[in-house]
Amino acid sequence: MTLAYWCVLAAIFLPYLNTALAKFQGGFGPKQNHNPREFLETLEGSRKRAHWAQQNSFEVTPAFAAAVIIAHLVQTAPQGTIDGIALAFVVSRVMYTVCYIADWASARTLVWAFGMGCIVALFVGVGA
Secondary structure: OOHHHHHHHHHHHHHHHHHHHHHOOOOOOOOHHHOHHHHHHOOOHHHHHHHHHHHHHHHHHHHHHHHHHHHHHHOOOOHHHHHHHHHHHHHHHHHHHHHHHHOOHHHHHHHHHHHHHHHHHHHHOOOO
């Protein structure tokens, strides 16, 4: 498997890191596990932002996965370029989470835009 495909797997699991940050900073236990979505809606501050980062991560991952698969099928760029862009996307998602939890709204927007640019680059073959 290529590095880009491994990055898709990483992107699939990153939202769960955000979930863990939201739930397990205190307050989540067996009782709350009966209705975890209801519990997540009651959170505040950085824990609420971690939940929102989770939601955004789930929303963007399908587009990233499709972009990686299409880049491989169409060979929009050399494999090293595809791998590098995919890795940059995953790093941007980690940075996005940090920015979201820290409430750095402007930085979060820039990192989000960079990640979306990575998706576009996979489709159009930047560096080909």
